[in-house]
Amino acid sequence: MNSSEQIITGRTESTLYKAWLQYSEPDSSELRNLYKGMLERVVVEGGVSRIPPAAVRELSAGADTMLGVTPEFMDQIPTNGEGPYLWICLHSEENGYGADRRKWETRRDAYSLKYVLSAKEERLELIAASKAGVIYGIFHLLRGISLGFKPAQWAIEEHPVNQLRMINQWDNADGTIERGYSGRSIFYKDGEISKDLDRVRDYARLLASVGINAISINNVNVHEVETGFITEEGLPEVTRVAEVFRDYGIALFLSINFAAPIAVGGLDTADPLDAGVREWWKETSERIYRHIPDFGGFVVKADSEHRPGPFAYGRDHADGANMLADSLEPYGGLVVWRCFVYNCMQDWRDRSTDRARAAYDHFKPLDGKFKDNVLLQIKNGPMDFQVREPVSPLFGAMRATNQVIEFQIAQEYTGQQRHLCYLVPQWKQVLDFDTHAAEEGKGQVNRIVSGSLFGMKYSGAAAVSNIGEDECWTGHPLAQANLYGYGRLIWNPGLSAEGIAQEWAKLTFGSDREVIDKVTDMLMASWPIYESYTAPLGVGWMVVPHYHYGPDVDGYEYSRWGTYHFADREGIGVDRTMATGTGYAGQYFSPNREMYESLEDCPDELLLFFHHVPYGHVLHSGKTVIQHIYDTHFSGAESADGLRESWASLQGRVDAVRHKAAADRFAEQAEHAKHWRDVINTYFYRKSGVPDEHGRTIYF
């Protein structure tokens, strides 16, 4: 119980593996001594068995690693009156997580950490509303110690802003990960769930440490083996995984195959209005909850990119989702229904269809038709996790439907964890965006996502994970910051991206100020840098098809995916105005729609998303579009090289293993950014014929 080895079950020695849970010894000996005294004795109200073993383990490990102290857990306040102690009180009638977790109420996850000094005694009080709250509180306390919080400073009351704080694994039973850039799956091996779940346990711990409370463990594209997870044969194995996550207060979800009634149910239809199908799903949910009483629910990708769905039977998404919701309702289960629905067989010659419109066009008319245990999972933008997109106009448009925002921590289109791209600033920008769905200043996405604006029963965020079997979990050691940051940001969207970066840098690399500052600066600069040498002005999609790594300006231009830039020798961009284009701009509330509609008011960064303009069009920046392209690509590649240099300057300040691992990535990024620069510049020079004002090298 007392050694960190029992928590980090895998590679205990590796700083790469420990991620942000390094538990480095605090620099200040004063601080060390203060906490040492305080953590030697832990009084748990009602006895230590009241609180989760994971919390006990974590506290013990943290105290041991940071302070060299082995906490003694006791039921009673010490009567000898000697010295300070930690007091933990769980305010909950419930013992299991079952009913508790299913409520998805933010107050359930609340806790407070307060320093109390009286004439009689000195103690730190952790009071939590649930077992999960105890875990969160312990992680918070240990984080605070790492960050140099003094005992007397504790006076916080915390609860998450978002109810559902979810991770989506896109892992497949064959061990591959769709859009995985960190090695193979930690969940699956050779077509089945891994026998050894130690690493999954370590992952659960990482997730709980940043407040994640839900996870779907299989790809939304549900293949054959995974379709069988919900059968009597499949469930015992899934249950093993659920148990691991339950220990950390995380509810397990499964991505399901809408055609499962046919594939594994022996029925000849999956029609959501068919009585037999409905009965089959009811039996299935009953079966699942028999094995996993606190099962979270289903994640569903239906009628999207060739996945089966209700359309095959002339039904709509509400029919499909509600059928599943009916089956889960008796157990408090949720249906997380993805809105990533569009025509992926579009004809590029057809200029009337606009993929950006698709989610809104499909789902807006269904507002109010979904049962209240259905949540629509909406990607942050209308396309697909590009480096820059406007916010999805569905946010705010659906006032009577539970919504979950979907982010992608995996850097599919943002450098695939070989380039540094800290995404928290992007997510923060999305969450802060005012949809104007409500009166002045109340329509921000984060108020919609948290459910507070429209008083939704369920709401929150989900994100595609970026982890795999890599020693450092995330391919690029610094990509850990995105996983950390996602959890922290959706717990509290009020945090700043920079604050999260600093926090992460300190937890991960220790208290060397230069390291913290430099890493923070690098993280904060990285998204703009990546944007600058890749696709300009919000146009997106200039990547190698399928792989999505590296430039291919025309790669998606004549494809079926609905992802075009329409660059010709005169200009570039997609006309999505109401006046002359696809009308997509009209899906926003005023005044956003007018802002995007107007060539003058549209922000530069999204210009080509909304307008087709000549290369000579002058931006707000005063530059022409073509010169902007050249300038950003020259400077972007330089900045990428600057990241490499910055990191190189930290040699000796960061341990050699992590330094080398990241240095290799930065070297690749610097080289690849030049390739990006040259391909993009050459492409547009060849097409526009306009030379660079500054006469820099553009290959012809």
Added chain:
Amino acid sequence: MNSSEQIITGRTESTLYKAWLQYSEPDSSELRNLYKGMLERVVVEGGVSRIPPAAVRELSAGADTMLGVTPEFMDQIPTNGEGPYLWICLHSEENGYGADRRKWETRRDAYSLKYVLSAKEERLELIAASKAGVIYGIFHLLRGISLGFKPAQWAIEEHPVNQLRMINQWDNADGTIERGYSGRSIFYKDGEISKDLDRVRDYARLLASVGINAISINNVNVHEVETGFITEEGLPEVTRVAEVFRDYGIALFLSINFAAPIAVGGLDTADPLDAGVREWWKETSERIYRHIPDFGGFVVKADSEHRPGPFAYGRDHADGANMLADSLEPYGGLVVWRCFVYNCMQDWRDRSTDRARAAYDHFKPLDGKFKDNVLLQIKNGPMDFQVREPVSPLFGAMRATNQVIEFQIAQEYTGQQRHLCYLVPQWKQVLDFDTHAAEEGKGQVNRIVSGSLFGMKYSGAAAVSNIGEDECWTGHPLAQANLYGYGRLIWNPGLSAEGIAQEWAKLTFGSDREVIDKVTDMLMASWPIYESYTAPLGVGWMVVPHYHYGPDVDGYEYSRWGTYHFADREGIGVDRTMATGTGYAGQYFSPNREMYESLEDCPDELLLFFHHVPYGHVLHSGKTVIQHIYDTHFSGAESADGLRESWASLQGRVDAVRHKAAADRFAEQAEHAKHWRDVINTYFYRKSGVPDEHGRTIYF
């Protein structure tokens, strides 16, 4: 022995499966009766055991299926003097194929078929120089009957023009086929050689029927399992395959991994000058011939596209090939060493490197350094099986080195057996090309390839197969014509592409004149049609990277593969002249080099391969380049639709199964050709800004 079921071991009933060995009953009852009488009795000089069982089986099956006759085999000329008979005489001292096959002499494969009518008797004489010759003669006889040859017309003496008539399978042990478009491998299943080799036997029969005498059975990219084929563990399984092909006079080759001494030999080097490595290969060859006495030899892809090779040890290709040749020499084995060597990590910004130059630059300096059981296998063109390329300048340039020309029957870049593209005209054009390596009219590629020009000991042709598990073998039923045509053409490059097409059409679809004519016309039109709607004027490569199906004009433009078109808003093409370009044109003999060097004399069809020209450049045809692009793409798509219509018009004349199978392909081709048309036209319109003279629809 007497039924066709014993020959066609697979799907006996399917016309798709039977390919060109349908053995339809001759229309003419006169012909039927004449042959019926003649094939009732077959006299084999020295006894039927002198000739290959495959020949006996084939003759029996053919006679049975076409004529309803069961031949009686006898040792003696019938004394009763009644009626005509077939007389077979094998002029050979040898019984086995071993030493026989290894000689690779064209006269060994000779046979004659003569009608002899005397006062005493009437007989058809098949006289052959080898067992293989008997097989070829029997297939020729049966083909002749199918084609309506009258008995009295037989007066032929045949021998192949090329010694080595080889097929390369790019099949992998896991059952996949690199660049396979006809289903999975018939050779391998689940990581090993198929237990059931019936279909391989049927394939051997198809190959022997068109004179193929050598086959390499595994991909030139040799993976782990296949590397082990040459070990004591691997050889018994390979031997099973060798036995199947031996029955049809076809020698088995293996593609080997140059690093096999390390991978399976336990050595720490594969250096071709290392004594241990040389010894290991000697032992390996000894081992192979112990199992397979008539083993053909090795096919080697070395130092190409990341395959290991002698460069790793500072050795050259002659060192590598000669080491292998030494080991094979005692057994008469050959080394077929591929010349597809180039820098596949090229930087597109570097305009001084030209992939087209690579094979010549690498191998020309080594001329004369190879042992005489080494054959260099040279792709027909300098790039990689594009729809149009010039002939490789290596042909003729190497006067002291055995050469094999490599074709690709698999339609990797020519529609992947979903589009019709009869490639025999292309191959014929290549073989007829005068390299001017010899005095006027003697320098044709076919004289180099056959070995006659420079008196080479070994020579011939190899081609990448297009078959797989598909019912019809080749994906597109009409793609069978390419496999058939390859065998026929390299047996005798004097045959016309049209004659081969007619022959194939009649054998495959029977004697309906309209079917034969239409199919022949379609085949003959298909290569120009495919060229017209795809990459214009010899520029090549405008395909989706990796897949090579469908248009992506810039797909390879900024890649590492050395495959560029350099299209900008002014013009397009690769300057490969000596004066201002890469100098590639200088690799040809005069006057070819001057022809290609000159903008005036360069043939239109290769203009963009050799020159970068403005869109307004006027072709010999009188059209501008840009108008040529538009015109060919509009007409090409129309012609593709015309193919669909032509085939549709044969409904009822071709059996329903084959008609449907091909009709589906033609429908796809017609649709896909429109996509090609529109992508190419739009791309060049966007780039050039030049409108179509005829105002047809170009999407913008």
